[in-house]
Amino acid sequence: MGNFASSNDFSSTSDSDMWAISSEEEAEDYVSGLETSELRAVQRQAAGATATSVSQVDGGVATQKLTTNDQTEQKNGAEGAGWVPKPCGFEAVVNDDEWETWAGPQRIRESKLESYQKDKFREILDRIFHKDTIMGAKIIFEPQDIEHVTGAVLPYLESEPVLIEDVPYDIVIVGDLHGQLYDLDRVFRLYAKDGKPGWECMKFLFLGDYVDRGRQALEVMMALFCIKVLHPDRIFLLRGNHEFIDINANWGFGFDIRERYDKLATACAIFHQFNEAFANLSLAAIVGNSYFCSHSGISLAGFTRRQLRGKYKPIMFSDGDAITNDLMWADPAQGLKGSTFNKEREQSCFFGFDELCLAMERMEVIAVFRGHSMMQEGYGNTWNVCYTVFTATGYDKGTNKGAIAHVDPTGKVHFTVLEINPKRAAFESKLRAVEYISKEDPNVKTYRSPFNILPLCFNR
Numbered sequence: 008m009g010n011f012a013s014s015n016d017f018s019s020t021s022d023s024d025m026w027a028i029s030s031e032e033e034a035e036d037y038v039s040g041l042e043t044s045e046l047r048a049v050q051r052q053a054a055g056a057t058a059t060s061v062s063q064v065d066g067g068v069a070t071q072k073l074t075t076n077d078q079t080e081q082k083n084g085a086e087g088a089g090w091v092p093k094p095c096g097f098e099a100v101v102n103d104d105e106w107e108t109w110a111g112p113q114r115i116r117e118s119k120l121e122s123y124q125k126d127k128f129r130e131i132l133d134r135i136f137h138k139d140t141i142m143g144a145k146i147i148f149e150p151q152d153i154e155h156v157t158g159a160v161l162p163y164l165e166s167e168p169v170l171i172e173d174v175p176y177d178i179v180i181v182g183d184l185h186g187q188l189y190d191l192d193r194v195f196r197l198y199a200k201d202g203k204p205g206w207e208c209m210k211f212l213f214l215g216d217y218v219d220r221g222r223q224a225l226e227v228m229m230a231l232f233c234i235k236v237l238h239p240d241r242i243f244l245l246r247g248n249h250e251f252i253d254i255n256a257n258w259g260f261g262f263d264i265r266e267r268y269d270k271l272a273t274a275c276a277i278f279h280q281f282n283e284a285f286a287n288l289s290l291a292a293i294v295g296n297s298y299f300c301s302h303s304g305i306s307l308a309g310f311t312r313r314q315l316r317g318k319y320k321p322i323m324f325s326d327g328d329a330i331t332n333d334l335m336w337a338d339p340a341q342g343l344k345g346s347t348f349n350k351e352r353e354q355s356c357f358f359g360f361d362e363l364c365l366a367m368e369r370m371e372v373i374a375v376f377r378g379h380s381m382m383q384e385g386y387g388n389t390w391n392v393c394y395t396v397f398t399a400t401g402y403d404k405g406t407n408k409g410a411i412a413h414v415d416p417t418g419k420v421h422f423t424v425l426e427i428n429p430k431r432a433a434f435e436s437k438l439r440a441v442e443y444i445s446k447e448d449p450n451v452k453t454y455r456s457p458f459n460i461l462p463l464c465f466n467r
């Protein structure tokens with residue numbers, strides 16, 4: 008076939024048959040043009056003498072007798088064709104000094120708040136999950152309360168590595184919320200027991216995209232940050248592509264803040280306080296040493312635990328490196344072999360089943376959980392090893408369901424579907440119709456940022 012020979016074509020031909028120099032005359036023909044010293048070395052080899060390497064060193068001639076290993080290597084390689092001198096002739100010297108292994112940041116597992124501080128955070132949570140707020144009323148938080156919450160959560164987020172590897176089984180995985188407090192409240196109510204809120208009875212892992220597009224992103228973030236500070240080992244917050252400043256400045260979160268605070272300086276300060284916290288969110292987690300979880304799935308570049316352990320926070324932009332970009336923007340593609348540029352997202356990649364299998368093997372996991380993509384039924388199953396979880400209901404023109412995934416104590420996965428409430432979806436639509444963040448120019452791809460933070464904000 009073509010110009011390619013099959014392996015059988017060479018079955019009867021040995022290395023010596025192909026490459027040996029049978030006579031001294033042939034040796035002279037082979038080495039014509041070489042230096043005289045090199046010619047003599049080849050001639051001695053053809054005559055059975057011990058070959059020596061010859062190289063010019065500062066005008067003199069240095070010789071080096073072949074070791075047994077060198078002779079064996081020569082024989083297995085191009086026997087009789089002359090020995091090629093080593094580039095420098097120096098032997099490698101191994102330094103016995105070892106690098107110290109850094110264990111990474113040590114995750115804070117218990118709240119460090121004083122009792123009076125805990126009471127303040129619980130008071131904020133009571134306001135957020137009040138029935139009026141759940142029905143759509145927005146809270147005008149005191150700027151000092153926001154500064155207190157975003158400042159308090161920073162040490163906990165900073166203490167967590169880019170890849171959190173010790174997330175246990177018996178945890179609920181929550182997908183994209185996009186500022187829909189109503190759905191977050193529904194999730195917590197599912198696991199409330201004996202008068203205790205859900206976050207005190209179950210552990211939760213969030214896959215990112217808490218803000219933008221929805222009306223109550225500020226309430227969602229204040230709630231999650233308060234819970235993180237009160238129960239740092241019960242809630243894990245991963246980063247989504249909308250938790251980057253160049254995205255959330257243009258897609259709703261910035262408008263949500265600017266609408267509530269008349270003073271531009273105050274609104275800008277609040278906006279940047281949240282984005283400072285976002286920059287310290289982890290990118291991925293592994294549940295039960297089995298399930299890899301991130302916002303969009305896998306990366307094609309250096310996708311190993313060791314590689315992710317070597318990454319540092321804060322991370323400012325999603326396109327700063329390939330791994331971060333892929334973990335925020337990539338998508339699986341049925342029927343695709345390998346990978347290709349993700350034209351829909353205008354960055355990162357589509358990955359096929361073969362790339363996913365290779366990534367799971369390198370990461371030493373058995374399945375992947377991701378968000379990032381709206382699912383009409385709330386969740387999706389690609390190739391039976393890549394699960395997409397999307398929790399916000401009524402996200403696509405008020406028609407899609409939401410879902411969460413519970414990994415039970417044995418590692419089995421159970422999905423719970425959140426049915427859409429048509430009345431609630433219609434109510435949200437009416438509220439959006441009278442609010443500034445809904446007034447998108449159909450001729451413009453993105454919202455225009457309400458803050459003068461260019462060149463940080465781009466139209467994407």
